[in-house]
Amino acid sequence: MEKETSNGPTQPKEKLSLSSCMSASYRYGSISSEPEDNILSSAETISPKRAYIAVAVLCYVNLLNYMDRYTIAGVLPSIQQYFLISDSTSGLLQTVFICSFMLLAPVFGYLGDRYNRKLIMVFGMIAWIATTLSSSFVTEAYFWVLVLLRALVGTGEASYVTIAPTIIGDLFTGTKRTLMISFFYIFIPVGSGLGYIVAARIASVTGDWRWALRLNPILGGLGLVLLVFLIPNPPRGASENQGATCIERTTYWEDVKYLLRNRSFVWSSLGVTAMAFVTGALAFWTPTFLSRARVLQGLTPACSKEPCDPSDSYIFGGITVGTGIVGVVIGTSISRKLRNSVANADPLICAVGMLSSSPCLFIAIILAASSIPGTYACIGIGETLLSLNWAILADILLYVVIPTRRATAEALQIMVCHLLGDAGSPYLLGAISDALSKVKPDSPDWRFRSLEYSVLLCPFIGVLGGLFFLMTALYIKADRKAAEMLMKGETPVQDESTADSA
Numbered sequence: 357m358e359k360e361t362s363n364g365p366t367q368p369k370e371k372l373s374l375s376s377c378m379s380a381s382y383r384y385g386s387i388s389s390e391p392e393d394n395i396l397s398s399a400e401t402i403s404p405k406r407a408y409i410a411v412a413v414l415c416y417v418n419l420l421n422y423m424d425r426y427t428i429a430g431v432l433p434s435i436q437q438y439f440l441i442s443d444s445t446s447g448l449l450q451t452v453f454i455c456s457f458m459l460l461a462p463v464f465g466y467l468g469d470r471y472n473r474k475l476i477m478v479f480g481m482i483a484w485i486a487t488t489l490s491s492s493f494v495t496e497a498y499f500w501v502l503v504l505l506r507a508l509v510g511t512g513e514a515s516y517v518t519i520a521p522t523i524i525g526d527l528f529t530g531t532k533r534t535l536m537i538s539f540f541y542i543f544i545p546v547g548s549g550l551g552y553i554v555a556a557r558i559a560s561v562t563g564d565w566r567w568a569l570r571l572n573p574i575l576g577g578l579g580l581v582l583l584v585f586l587i588p589n590p591p592r593g594a595s596e597n598q599g600a601t602c603i604e605r606t607t608y609w610e611d612v613k614y615l616l617r618n619r620s621f622v623w624s625s626l627g628v629t630a631m632a633f634v635t636g637a638l639a640f641w642t643p644t645f646l647s648r649a650r651v652l653q654g655l656t657p658a659c660s661k662e663p664c665d666p667s668d669s670y671i672f673g674g675i676t677v678g679t680g681i682v683g684v685v686i687g688t689s690i691s692r693k694l695r696n697s698v699a700n701a702d703p704l705i706c707a708v709g710m711l712s713s714s715p716c717l718f719i720a721i722i723l724a725a726s727s728i729p730g731t732y733a734c735i736g737i738g739e740t741l742l743s744l745n746w747a748i749l750a751d752i753l754l755y756v757v758i759p760t761r762r763a764t765a766e767a768l769q770i771m772v773c774h775l776l777g778d779a780g781s782p783y784l785l786g787a788i789s790d791a792l793s794k795v796k797p798d799s800p801d802w803r804f805r806s807l808e809y810s811v812l813l814c815p816f817i818g819v820l821g822g823l824f825f826l827m828t829a830l831y832i833k834a835d836r837k838a839a840e841m842l843m844k845g846e847t848p849v850q851d852e853s854t855a856d857s858a
Contacts, residue, residue, distance in 0.1 A: 402588050407527040411536050413586050414520045415543050417481070417579040421513050422547025423554065424488055424572040425453070428506070429640045430555030430669045431565040433647060433659050438565065439499045443793075443807065447786030449506050450640050451779055456510030458774035461518050465767020466608055468519040469760055474589040477516050481583060484512025485576045492569035518770060522762045525754045526590040531692060533754065538688040538747035545680020545743055548639060552673030556666030592759045611764045620703075620756045620835040621765060623828040627706060628749055629773040630821025634814045635742060636778020637785050638717070639676075643668040645811060646731065648804040649724040658800060675736050683709075683743020691748050699836075702752050703828035706745045711822035713741035718815040721808060742818075752828070756835045758842050785810040 428435065428449050436446055467476055491505035521540065528536050555568035615621050646668040650656040656665055687705055694701035720734035757765040785807075792806035841847070 402590055406588060410587050411524060411539060413582045415540050417516060418540055419543040419547040420572055420576055420579055421516060422544050423551040426548045426551030426639055427555040427568050429643060430552035431559045431568050432644050434559055434565040437659060438496055443786035443789045444783060447783035448503060451783040452503050452507040453510045454774045454779035456507040457514045458771045458779055460511055460514040461767040461770035464515045464518045465764040468763030472589055473519045473523060474587050477519055478583055480512045480515025481580045484509060485573045488569060489573040492566045518767045519763055521750050521766060525762060526592060534692060534751050537750045538684055541746040541750055542681055542684040544746055546677050549673040549676030552643060552669040556669035560666050611761050614761060615765055615768060618756060618835055619831040620828050623824050624752050625769045625772050627821045627824035627828060628769060629777045630817050630824060632773040632777030633781045633817045637781035637814050640782040641785055641811060643672050645807050648807060649728060652725060652801055652804045671732060675732060676739060679736050679739040680743045683740045684746050687744030688747050699833040700829040702748045703825045703832055706748055707822045707825035709741045709744035710818050710825060713738040714815040714818035721811050756839050758839055
């Protein structure tokens, strides 16, 4: 295979398809050197302009996904007042969404490595729009319907989030891919922050929290049209293969075994899981936690009817947007500067981000009872440090996993990080808060303290995540080299007994 010479969108000289080989004996997912006449000719040439437009569309839809994910958190006090539900029951709204998202991710990962990725995203987008819009019409007697619809929303998001990064990975390579991936993932914190702000603002203006759930489906309609007309379906591995390799046919179980032997993938997935636990729990509970802190300090009265005071959703959303942009830009810049001189720079940056954010978040939680500004300052620093990791984590997966297993890798990482991370953390913290609140059930002060003590679990999980990324740093160089050799049709030398520390 010719050495890669371009960092931009690739335009293969020969048309090819990496979806399958002509011989039935070939195994899907692994790469072998075969004569050029065994490679199917079905790929279209994708111009740089079209590739950049595709990234812009994918970023827009990613923005909407994360706005919707945290819309509920932005109006949570109003929802609690409307349905008269406890903290643990409130956390269930996020948990059921994440659970369906998590369980369906492997299904879409399997489909995304084998079938038309554009069509999968389009059908997922239709399901997301329908279920999100439907959830806005649930009345107070049917809370269980809202829970069910939030679970179905995860179906649409799973199809998109699993597949979209792999399309970007097949449109770009090298530093260009790192940059495009950073643009895509910068919309995670931006969308999350805007979810709080927009939801709180719409609920405040209309006096009805349900209108906050109706904006995203409207904007999603535009996203659906853009997906249909502007997104290509590039051949898997098009940016790296240049037509010199042939994809063999393997089973899904063989793909999974390959990923489980990939030490960098395993350890980084555990690090992402810890990060998901922290960010999921804090994202869901922080506005409510700070609202109770204001009541404790006598700054605002307790909410007795909806809509409740949205000021903390505005502030926390703004901080999330700002720190997310700054963190992703800083993390990506450091990665690009150090990657050529420090082979394991990416996981080390992630480790530093997690380990240094934990004390900031711990201080922020402790300060909430006495200083709201001090709490927001520490949250800002902590979120900036956590946001160093977003784009880097996606790039790690793309360069340690071969192209035909990337959707499966994305799906398995999503399943694990949500199963052990943010699928349960909002509910877990709510359940701990409810259990502690029974000690003094009639005390408004203790209602704050019970949530405070439950949220304190997050910084300790963050430290654990930092240790997982340090383990990733031991193996990243060897695993990246192994993936590159497989892309060239070579068999990598397996050395399971030693860790690479370079």
